[in-house]
Amino acid sequence: xxxxxxxxxxxxxxxxxxxxxxxxxxxxxxxxxxxxxxxxxxxxxxxxxxxxxxxxxxxxxxxxxxxxxxxxxxxxxxxxxxxxxxxxxxxxxxxxxxxxxxxxxxxxxxxxxxxxxxxxxxxxxxxxxxxxxxxxxxxxxxxxxxxxxxxxxxxxxxxxxxxxxxxxxxxxxxxxx
Amino acid sequence: xxxxxxxxxxxxxxxxxxxxxxxxxxxxxxxxxxxxxxxxxxxxxxxxxxxxxxxxxxxxxxxxxxxxxxxxxxxxxxxxxxxxxxxxxxxxxxxxxxxxxxxxxxxxxxxxxxxxxxxxxxxxxxxxxxxxxxxxxxxxxxxxxxxxxxxxxxxxxxxxxxxxxxxxxxxxxxxxxxxxxxxxxxxxxxxxxxxxxxxxxxxxxxxxxxxxxxxxxxxxxxxxxxxxxxxxxxxxxxxxxxxxxxxxxxxxxxxxxxxxxxxxxxxxxxxxxxxxxxxxxxxxxxxxxxxxxxxxxxxxxxxxxxxxxxxxxxxxxxxxxxxxxxxxxxxxxxxxxxxxxxxxxxxxxxxxxxxxxxxxxxxxxxxxxxxxxxxxxxxxxxxxxxxxxxxxxxxxxxxxxxxxxxxxxxxxxxxxxxxxxxxxxxxxxxxxxxxxxxxxxxxxxxxxxxxxxxxxxxxxxxxxxxxxxxxxxxxxx
Numbered sequence: 001x002x003x004x005x006x007x008x009x010x011x012x013x014x015x016x017x018x019x020x021x022x023x024x025x026x027x028x029x030x031x032x033x034x035x036x037x038x039x040x041x042x043x044x045x046x047x048x049x050x051x052x053x054x055x056x057x058x059x060x061x062x063x064x065x066x067x068x069x070x071x072x073x074x075x076x077x078x079x080x081x082x083x084x085x086x087x088x089x090x091x092x093x094x095x096x097x098x099x100x101x102x103x104x105x106x107x108x109x110x111x112x113x114x115x116x117x118x119x120x121x122x123x124x125x126x127x128x129x130x131x132x133x134x135x136x137x138x139x140x141x142x143x144x145x146x147x148x149x150x151x152x153x154x155x156x157x158x159x160x161x162x163x164x165x166x167x168x169x170x171x172x173x174x175x176x177x
Numbered sequence: 178x179x180x181x182x183x184x185x186x187x188x189x190x191x192x193x194x195x196x197x198x199x200x201x202x203x204x205x206x207x208x209x210x211x212x213x214x215x216x217x218x219x220x221x222x223x224x225x226x227x228x229x230x231x232x233x234x235x236x237x238x239x240x241x242x243x244x245x246x247x248x249x250x251x252x253x254x255x256x257x258x259x260x261x262x263x264x265x266x267x268x269x270x271x272x273x274x275x276x277x278x279x280x281x282x283x284x285x286x287x288x289x290x291x292x293x294x295x296x297x298x299x300x301x302x303x304x305x306x307x308x309x310x311x312x313x314x315x316x317x318x319x320x321x322x323x324x325x326x327x328x329x330x331x332x333x334x335x336x337x338x339x340x341x342x343x344x345x346x347x348x349x350x351x352x353x354x355x356x357x358x359x360x361x362x363x364x365x366x367x368x369x370x371x372x373x374x375x376x377x378x379x380x381x382x383x384x385x386x387x388x389x390x391x392x393x394x395x396x397x398x399x400x401x402x403x404x405x406x407x408x409x410x411x412x413x414x415x416x417x418x419x420x421x422x423x424x425x426x427x428x429x430x431x432x433x434x435x436x437x438x439x440x441x442x443x444x445x446x447x448x449x450x451x452x453x454x455x456x457x458x459x460x461x462x463x464x465x466x467x468x469x470x471x472x473x474x475x476x477x478x479x480x481x482x483x484x485x486x487x488x489x490x491x492x493x494x495x496x497x498x499x500x501x502x503x504x505x506x507x508x509x510x511x512x513x514x515x516x517x518x519x520x521x522x523x524x525x526x527x528x529x530x531x532x533x534x535x536x537x538x539x540x541x542x543x544x545x546x547x548x549x550x551x552x553x554x555x556x557x558x559x560x561x562x563x564x565x566x567x568x569x570x571x572x573x574x575x576x577x578x579x580x581x582x583x584x585x586x587x588x589x590x591x592x593x594x595x596x597x598x599x600x601x602x603x604x605x606x607x608x609x610x611x612x613x614x615x616x617x618x619x620x621x622x623x624x625x626x627x628x629x630x631x632x633x634x635x636x637x638x639x640x641x642x643x644x645x646x647x648x649x650x651x652x653x654x
Binding site: 107 | 366
């Protein structure tokens with residue numbers, strides 16, 4: 001699920017960036033540091049939408065670096081257990097398949113894939129139904145439900161299932177054989 | 178309406194006994210067995226609520242002989258379970274009596290105690306509760322569905338997180354860990370320590386590795402789940418039957434506390450003594466918002482019951498006989514027995530004072546603070562009724578036209594009688610009838626302007642007042 005939150009961060013700025021463009025440098029540094037990262041508590045930072053305020057800088061003792069507390073608004077993405085997402089398959093093996101929904105990786109193990117789909121080895125390993133109508137291979141889009149998340153300090157990883165109603169392949173890439 | 182409630186009440190009673198007959202309110206403290214064991218109280222409370230509509234929690238505690246704190250905890254629990262709606266209202270003791278009157282009217286009780294005299298200024302928060310039948314129906318179905326789904330999912334092992342076992346060192350991994358365990362080839366998962374291929378746990382091979390002990394446990398677990406499912410079917414059968422019976426019936430709806438009270442008072446007016454509640458209302462303290470209930474009640478009487486139209490007209494006849502002027506707000510003092518004329522004016526002015534911070538009458542200022550919501554509600558209802566009347570006026574006039582053409586053939590007094598009817602019905606002020614209709618139509622395009630602070634409908638009232646008063650500029654944009 002996506003959230004829009006106000007967060008705060010202390011940025012350390014090297015004196016070479018001081019000058020008339022101090023603020024722009026700070027904003028650029030913020031974007032470089034924060035966008036694309038993940039915190040266990042908030043989730044993945046997708047984009048920074050606004051910088052609310054930059055506090056007074058404090059010079060660190062011993063070095064010339066200055067710490068600025070910056071409050072900014074950003075769009076966050078955090079997956080939750082029970083959430084239904086669309087994802088793109090990145091890797092298929094006999095234990096299941098890996099899919100990515102934006103920045104988060106989701107693993108669907110083979111026992112959570114419907115029983116009528118079997119694993120086919122080959123140079124393009126895939127799961128396919130007995131009549132060949134539905135196929136899951138690299139770059140297929142699937143809708144899956146998250147049944148578990150593992151949240152580390154810097155990382156979020158999910159387990160999903162496609163065994164429920166209305167889950168499974170949405171889109172087959174290039175209409176295979 | 179009491180008739181249609183019976184199957185729903187039975188449903189509530191079945192639900193109470195099925196799901197809530199062993200919950201205690203004790204919680205973390207050590208429960209002393211025996212003496213203070215009050216399991217089943219929830220059932221008693223729910224049963225009591227099936228026999229009442231909106232009820233004050235103190236009254237319920239008294240009639241059930243329960244401590245009000247325990248009752249409150251139980252009701253809070255039911256509110257979270259979505260079986261009961263609660264409403265908390267600040268009012269004086271006077272206002273509380275209005276409620277008692279409403280309850281008495283609803284239960285066709287003849288005793289009313291209109292006590293006049295001193296008004297207590299203190300505002301106590303009274304809590305009211307009522308069964309929410311529509312939600313109960315949905316909640317019970319959802320609950321049963323979730324119960325069955327949970328068991329079925331476990332049986333099918335749909336939501337279990339896969340476990341992987343290393344055959345060599347017997348180390349167990351969860352599916353959540355596999356990200357770090359992918360083999361270099363990407364085909365399978367390898368153990369961290371011994372680099373052996375991991376096996377998924379539900380596989381027969383893995384279970385054989387672990388030995389029969391676990392297998393038995395797993396099988397027993399599955400048997401237990403299947404048994405649970407069967408028990409659910411058997412034990413919940415009467416409840417499910419009742420749900421099916423209730424499925425097609427219209428749900429008894431009591432509405433919000435104020436709406437129910439208004440209706441009950443109106444019904445009381447109709448059944449009991451019409452003037453009985455007036456002294457109460459006229460002397461209302463600030464705590465109750467001073468909304469002129471009789472106005473509401475009487476209009477509902479006219480609209481809802483065709484037979485009562487005559488009655489409504491009689492009331493209006495009295496008004497027409499001695500037309501009262503609309504009292505300006507600074508003339509209104511507490512304790513004045515206001516008629517509709519004066520009150521009606523007051524009603525319009527009241528919505529003005531909401532927009533303009535300075536108001537001339539202390540009465541209005543004090544009212545504003547605790548009861549904005551009620552005023553808005555009341556104003557909204559007023560607006561609705563006025564709009565309805567406008568429509569009725571139009572229809573009456575059409576009827577009149579129709580009647581006139583007919584009467585030219587028949588020739589008679591009928592038309593005269595018809596003509597006076599619209600005058601009496603609309604707004605209950607014969608003189609202002611035309612003003613009403615114009616005011617209504619002028620107000621409607623004005624709504625489109627948009628209101629910065631207040632409800633559109635409230636702005637309507639104030640803007641019309643502007644046109645009438647033709648003086649003070651309400652700040653609006």
